[in-house]
Each structure stands twice: as structure tokens, then as C-alpha cells.
Amino acid sequence: MDLYSEIILDYYKNPRNKTLLETANKTATEFNSTCGDKITIYLEVADDKIIQARYQGDGCAISQASTSMLTEKLIGLSVKEAQELKIHDIFQLLGVEINPGRIKCATIGLIATQKALKI
Amino acid sequence: MNYKNLFPIFSHHPELAFLDSASTTQKPQAVIDSISDFYSHDYANVHRGIYKLSETSSELFESSRETVKNFINAKKSSEIVFTRGTTESINLIAATWGEENIEADDEIILSTLEHHSNYLPWLNLATKKHAHIKKIPLTDDLTLDLDAYEKLLSSKTKLVTITALSNATGEIIDLKKIITLAHKFNATVIVDAAQSISHLKTDVQDLNCDFLVFSGHKMFGPTGIGILYGKAEILDKIPPYHTGGSMVVNIENDTPTYHAPPQKFEAGTPNIAGTIALKQAIQFIQKIELKNIQTHCQDLTSQARQILEQYPNLTIHSPKANNSIFSFSIEGIHPHDISTIFDSENVAIRAGHHCAKPLMEALKVPATARLSLHLYNTPQDLDKLDLAIKKCFKIFK
Numbered sequence: 001m002d003l004y005s006e007i008i009l010d011y012y013k014n015p016r017n018k019t020l021l022e023t024a025n026k027t028a029t030e031f032n033s034t035c036g037d038k039i040t041i042y043l044e045v046a047d048d049k050i051i052q053a054r055y056q057g058d059g060c061a062i063s064q065a066s067t068s069m070l071t072e073k074l075i076g077l078s079v080k081e082a083q084e085l086k087i088h089d090i091f092q093l094l095g096v097e098i099n100p101g102r103i104k105c106a107t108i109g110l111i112a113t114q115k116a117l118k119i
Numbered sequence: 120m121n122y123k124n125l126f127p128i129f130s131h132h133p134e135l136a137f138l139d140s141a142s143t144t145q146k147p148q149a150v151i152d153s154i155s156d157f158y159s160h161d162y163a164n165v166h167r168g169i170y171k172l173s174e175t176s177s178e179l180f181e182s183s184r185e186t187v188k189n190f191i192n193a194k195k196s197s198e199i200v201f202t203r204g205t206t207e208s209i210n211l212i213a214a215t216w217g218e219e220n221i222e223a224d225d226e227i228i229l230s231t232l233e234h235h236s237n238y239l240p241w242l243n244l245a246t247k248k249h250a251h252i253k254k255i256p257l258t259d260d261l262t263l264d265l266d267a268y269e270k271l272l273s274s275k276t277k278l279v280t281i282t283a284l285s286n287a288t289g290e291i292i293d294l295k296k297i298i299t300l301a302h303k304f305n306a307t308v309i310v311d312a313a314q315s316i317s318h319l320k321t322d323v324q325d326l327n328c329d330f331l332v333f334s335g336h337k338m339f340g341p342t343g344i345g346i347l348y349g350k351a352e353i354l355d356k357i358p359p360y361h362t363g364g365s366m367v368v369n370i371e372n373d374t375p376t377y378h379a380p381p382q383k384f385e386a387g388t389p390n391i392a393g394t395i396a397l398k399q400a401i402q403f404i405q406k407i408e409l410k411n412i413q414t415h416c417q418d419l420t421s422q423a424r425q426i427l428e429q430y431p432n433l434t435i436h437s438p439k440a441n442n443s444i445f446s447f448s449i450e451g452i453h454p455h456d457i458s459t460i461f462d463s464e465n466v467a468i469r470a471g472h473h474c475a476k477p478l479m480e481a482l483k484v485p486a487t488a489r490l491s492l493h494l495y496n497t498p499q500d501l502d503k504l505d506l507a508i509k510k511c512f513k514i515f516k
């Protein structure tokens with residue numbers, strides 16, 4: 001199956017940036033109501049730039065890989081750039097299109113991030 | 120016996136192993152035909168028109184009520200109220216019987232296994248009335264702890280509301296024991312028969328439950344039709360739920376007089392075609408016979424257990440004596456990923472919390488994978504299940 005590529009499985013088994021961020025000044029949690037998964041995003045923002053991004057929470061391979069990849073991408077982006085990220089950008093990170101039933105898994109981290117940045 | 124060819128969906132999806140019947144069942148030809156036949160030949164509103172077509176339609180509608188009455192052995196057909204489904208039936212009871220009977224400090228007993236539709240209406244009512252919810256816990260072997268249940272009962276217990284067959288673990292509940300004990304404390308008992316109705320014999324007089332609820336779509340019938348059975352003496356006393364057309368006898372000086380049950384609870388134009396098709400679904404079950412459905416499903420259940428038990432990293436969250444439903448998890452693989460991989464092998468299962476968050480909390484998992492079996496399943500479907508599990512292990516090695 002294309003969905004479970006080497007890279008997605010690698011991020012699932014060895015997630016990057018999956019720890020609490022003590023210095024976070026923006027944080028938000030998002031739920032996936034179909035499975036009860038929960039992802040919390042921690043961002044440290046200074047001068048309108050994201051200087052650090054981490055996350056916590058367990059979930060499926062798609063939610064873990066997409067959130068982990070997203071945190072890597074977020075570091076160095078301006079707040080505005082992060083707010084403009086779209087589903088398509090997540091597909092690009094994952095390297096696959098996600099079918100409708102799993103969209104929420106792929107975007108849970110992005111939704112939490114954009115929620116955090118609004119606060 | 121292969122029952123698959125009675126269900127047209129499988130001629131369009133010959134490769135499909137549909138293992139999600141606890142969510143909803145597929146429909147036999149007779150039920151599908153009934154809907155189109157009714158709209159083509161006999162359609163008009165019920166209980167209104169003084170013309171032949173409306174009379175035919177009303178007769179068909181009422182004959183469905185009679186069929187339901189006989190199927191669950193109710194005393195009178197006026198004890199059968201048509202609703203949209205189990206969820207609406209339970210909300211109806213909460214909004215009518217519950218509003219009138221639950222008071223501050225009363226206790227409502229329900230089980231850890233309940234579907235959200237038999238939990239949230241009571242949680243909300245309890246919050247509003249300052250009453251309390253008591254949950255029957257599970258034992259270590261994942262069966263309902265009936266000793267704990269006995270200890271929960273007291274003179275404060277107003278209501279015991281309980282599933283007959285768990286949609287998440289497949290446990291068959293000892294209803295008779297639960298109901299007899301509850302009645303010793305004068306508590307009212309509701310049985311959620313959503314899962315059991317198409318698997319196990321239901322006799323409301325023998326059970327002596329006060330209410331019993333189920334949905335057409337989980338018993339080979341259409342969506343949007345559900346049943347509320349209530350003892351006549353209770354239905355007589357409680358107020359209407361929705362108000363509007365068809366349920367009122369007369370209004371003078373802004374004072375309405377309501378019809379007797381069941382009309383009192385059936386405001387507005389009902390799901391006429393769905394109600395009529397439900398009769399076909401019941402007759403389908405009666406023709407095959409529940410005991411044959413039971414044997415077929417029990418055989419498949421033990422075969423499925425043998426398959427699942429082969430894998431040391433797979434945990435079954437169902438008790439030993441379960442019926443047709445297994446919750447399970449695989450170490451290191453999220454249920455969502457299991458179901459996506461299963462889907463790539465044409466095996467349809469459910470992943471999630473199965474609308475049973477209290478159970479997920481008790482099992483200490485956020486979600487499980489769930490497979491559920493019914494009449495149209497075959498040993499070949501289970502071979503596919505086995506291949507699908509192997510594929511999960513291969514991908515996530």
C-alpha cells in the first residue's frame with residue numbers, strides 16, 4: 001500500500017519533536033472524534049516567527065507522521081506563513097493523497113497549530 | 120448455508136467481506152423491493168385521507184405495527200410506537216417518562232457498556248434534575264459485574280437502563296436477572312435491544328421490561344425507522360414527546376386533547392415507506408428463523424476467535440462467550456490504520472470508540488478495531504480477515 005510508505009512508517013515509529021515544550025507561548029489541543037485521538041501542539045513564537053514547535057499525543061500512523069513532519073516544517077516559518085498552510089501542504093509532506101475518511105488524521109496537527117496561532 | 124445471495128449488495132461487491140453489521144446491516148431483496156413497490160402502487164399519507172389509497176397506505180402501516188407487536192410478543196399493538204431509531208426512542212423516554220419521574224437525588228443505573236445514545240440522554244437529564252448516574256462496572260474477564268449491580272440497587276434507584284447485547288464487546292446480558300432485581304426496588308427498566316433484536320429472541324412479556332427500543336436498520340430493515348415498546352399502563356400516563364399533526368384529538372380554547380398511545384407519540388407525517396419495509400425485514404428474519412441466524416453467527420464467531428487468537432500481539436477486548444462482535448487491538452498499530460489496511464483487502468470493519476467512551480475508559484484504550492458478523496458472512500470472509508491481519512503485521516513489522 002502506497003499510504004504506508006517507508007517514510008510515514010519511519011515518522012510513526014520514530015516521531016520527531018514529540019515532547020513537551022516548556023518555553024511554548026502558543027498551544028492548542030485538537031480531537032479526532034471518530035477515534036478519540038488527541039494531539040496537543042506547542043509553539044514558541046517570537047517576533048512573529050515560530051522558533052520552536054513540538055507536539056504530544058498518541059494516534060494513528062497518519063496523524064503521528066503528519067504532525068511530526070509539520071512541526072519540522074513550522075520551525076522558521078512566520079506566523080502568517082503557518083496560518084496559510086493548507087491540506088495540500090500536508091499531502092506534500094506525506095508524499096501521498098489521503099482519502100476522505102482519513103483527512104482528519106492527516107490534518108489534526110495543522111488544525112491544532114492554526115488554532116494555537118489564533119489565540 | 121450461504122445466505123449472501125439474498126443480499127443484492129454482494130452481487131455488486133462480490134469481493135467484499137462486510138464485517139460491520141453492528142453498525143448497520145445490509146438489506147435483503149424483499150426489503151429493497153418493498154420500498155419501491157409501496158411508492159409505485161400504494162403511496163399516500165396515513166391516517167388522514169378519506170380515500171382508498173390513503174386507507175390502503177394506513178392499513179399497510181398499521182399491519183407493520185401488528186407484525187412488530189407479534190415479533191416481540193407485546194400484549195397490544197398500541198404498545199408499539201414508531202420513531203426514527205433507537206436514539207430517538209431513548210430520547211423520547213428521557214423527555215417524557217424521565218422528565219416526569221426523575222427527581223433530585225434519584226439514581227439511574229446503566230452499564231459501562233452502553234452506547235452513547237443510552238448514556239448521554241440520562242447524563243443530561245441527571246445533570247438537569249440533580250440526580251445521579253451509577254455505572255455497572257466490568258469484571259476482569261470483561262463481563263458485566265452483576266454482583267456490583269446488586270450492590271448499586273437501592274430505594275433511590277428509579278431507572279435501570281441496559282443494553283441486551285453490547286455493540287462493542289458482543290456480551291449477551293442476563294436481562295432477566297437484571298430486570299427481576301430492578302423491579303424488587305420498584306425501578307423502571309429500559310432494554311436497548313438495538314444489537315440483540317436481529318440475533319436473539321425478544322419476548323417483552325417474558326422479560327417483563329417496561330420499555331424496549333431498537334432500530335430497523337440493524338435488523339435488515341431501512342434507516343429512519345425505530346421502535347419504542349412501552350407497557351400500556353406507562354404509555355397511557357406519560358406526556359407526548361413531539362407535538363403537532365396527527366397526535367391531537369381536539370383543541371378548544373387553546374386546550375389540546377391528545378390521542379391515546381401510540382398516536383400520542385407519533386406527531387407529523389411518519390416514515391411510511393420505511394415502516395412498511397420494516398415488516399418485510401421482520402418477515403425475512405422469521406422465514407430464516409432466529410435460531411438459524413444464531414447458529415450461523417455462533418459458528419462464525421468461534422471461527423473468528425480462532426483466527427484472532429493465533430496472533431500473540433493481538434488483544435481481544437471481548438469476553439469468552441460473545442456473540443458476533445469482537446473488539447480488538449494490535450500492539451503498535453492504531454485501529455485507524457488497521458481498518459485502512461483491512462479496507463485495502465476488501466474487509467470492512469469499524470475503528471474508533473464505537474460511541475462507547477465509558478467502555479474505552481474502562482479498557483484504558485482510546486479506540487479499538489471492531490469486527491461484527493451476520494447472516495450473510497461466510498468462512499471465506501474470515502479467510503480474508505486472516506489475510507488482512509497478516510498484512511497489518513507485514514506493513515508495520
Ligand SMILES: Cc1ncc(COP(=O)(O)O)c(C=O)c1O
Pocket residue numbers: 141142204205206207234236237282284285286311313314334336
Ligand atoms: C447498542 C446500541 N444502542 C443504540 C444504538 C443507536 O442506534 P441508532 O443509531 O440506530 O439510533 C446503537 C447503534 O450503533 C447500538 O449499537
